[in-house]
Amino acid sequence: MCERTVRQELLLPLGETSPAAARAWLQVAGCSAHVADLLEDATLLVSELVTNAVCHGGPPIVLAVDCDGRRLHVRVRDGSRAQPVPRSPAQDAENGRGFVLLDALSARWGVEQEVEGHAGKEVWFLLGHPGPVGPATT
Numbered sequence: 001m002c003e004r005t006v007r008q009e010l011l012l013p014l015g016e017t018s019p020a021a022a023r024a025w026l027q028v029a030g031c032s033a034h035v036a037d038l039l040e041d042a043t044l045l046v047s048e049l050v051t052n053a054v055c056h057g058g059p060p061i062v063l064a065v066d067c068d069g070r071r072l073h074v075r076v077r078d079g080s081r082a083q084p085v086p087r088s089p090a091q092d093a094e095n096g097r098g099f100v101l102l103d104a105l106s107a108r109w110g111v112e113q114e115v116e117g118h119a120g121k122e123v124w125f126l127l128g129h130p131g132p133v134g135p136a137t138t
């Protein structure tokens with residue numbers, strides 16, 4: 001976390017308005033000092049991941065963002081342990097798109113189970129400016 005913006009979390013309702021709520025929140029919660037230019041990509045990805053969580057996951061859906069001064073770290077947690085399955089867009093345009101976008105836009109991404117003692121899974125991604133390669137700060 002950076003000196004300007006502390007880590008923030010949002011509990012999202014499970015419904016069709018969730019992706020819009022997530023997008024709106026990210027515009028405010030994202031660190032405008034360091035990662036303003038990353039927020040557009042972040043918003044697109046968050047929208048996809050929240051949509052997936054609503055359609056295929058379960059409550060609670062929690063969105064969290066962190067800035068480390070150079071990169072934006074975004075997590076979308078939901079209450080379902082079911083692993084999201086990347087599918088090719090040709091097979092399933094709706095569900096495959098999120099992962100294609102993650103590959104294209106994020107520096108790194110992944111899926112974790114039972115993060116910090118929470119039941120369910122978390123899909124996370126890092127958006128960042130190129131810099132020295134070092135140990136992951138996740």
Ligand SMILES: [Zn+2]
Pocket residue numbers: 002003004005031033034035067068069070
């Ligand atoms: Zn920052």
